[in-house]
Amino acid sequence: MHVAIARQALNGDSHCGDQCAAWEHGNKITLCVADGLGHGEYAEEAGRAAVAYVGQHLRESLQEIFAGCDSAIRHTRGVAMGIAVMDTRTKTLTCGGVNNISMMIVGQRTRHMICCDGIVGGGYKRFMTEVLPLGNGDMVILHSDGLKEIANLSNAIAADCTDLQQMADQLLEDWTCGTDDAAILIYQSRG
Numbered sequence: 001m002h003v004a005i006a007r008q009a010l011n012g013d014s015h016c017g018d019q020c021a022a023w024e025h026g027n028k029i030t031l032c033v034a035d036g037l038g039h040g041e042y043a044e045e046a047g048r049a050a051v052a053y054v055g056q057h058l059r060e061s062l063q064e065i066f067a068g069c070d071s072a073i074r075h076t077r078g079v080a081m082g083i084a085v086m087d088t089r090t091k092t093l094t095c096g097g098v099n100n101i102s103m104m105i106v107g108q109r110t111r112h113m114i115c116c117d118g119i120v121g122g123g124y125k126r127f128m129t130e131v132l133p134l135g136n137g138d139m140v141i142l143h144s145d146g147l148k149e150i151a152n153l154s155n156a157i158a159a160d161c162t163d164l165q166q167m168a169d170q171l172l173e174d175w176t177c178g179t180d181d182a183a184i185l186i187y188q189s190r191g
């Protein structure tokens with residue numbers, strides 16, 4: 001599984017509300033970024049609770065995962081969350097998100113996926129999923145709003161850079177907004 005994660009808490013805080021995870025299960029790879037509202041200890045609690053819930057319900061549909069997580073983390077501040085599930089057999093990516101996680105596929109062209117309004121743990125409306133083909137070499141990028149909307153992604157990603165971790169670290173450094181926790185997850189489909 002070719003995944004890189006880069007995270008940074010605001011002001012070097014020991015707590016980071018932005019949590020990321022990737023799981024390989026059967027013929028699926030599930031990618032998740034959760035941004036606990038605000039920052040600090042309680043944001044981290046919310047982010048961790050959301051990611052833990054997702055990890056325990058990987059076999060369910062995205063609709064079920066989001067609905068279950070929304071109920072399960074009501075005691076927290078709640079999160080913005082994006083999930084992308086790669087099916088390695090059908091070479092498709094199924095995505096869904098709530099609030100403002102940026103999700104995109106970067107390949108021959110860049111495609112952005114949409115989040116619905118609301119908060120996981122506080123209720124949301126009109127959740128929908130998108131299914132998109134994923135070509136060999138395509139990258140899937142999920143990031144929190146601690147990074148600015150990355151303008152001209154193909155330029156931002158150095159063409160000669162093949163090291164995903166270096167790419168994630170560089171994008172975090174170059175595009176951090178500096179006023180919030182920040183996290184970026186990059187997955188690349190290979191072979």
Ligand SMILES: [Mn+2]
Nearest residue numbers: 035145146180
């Ligand atoms: Mn944030």
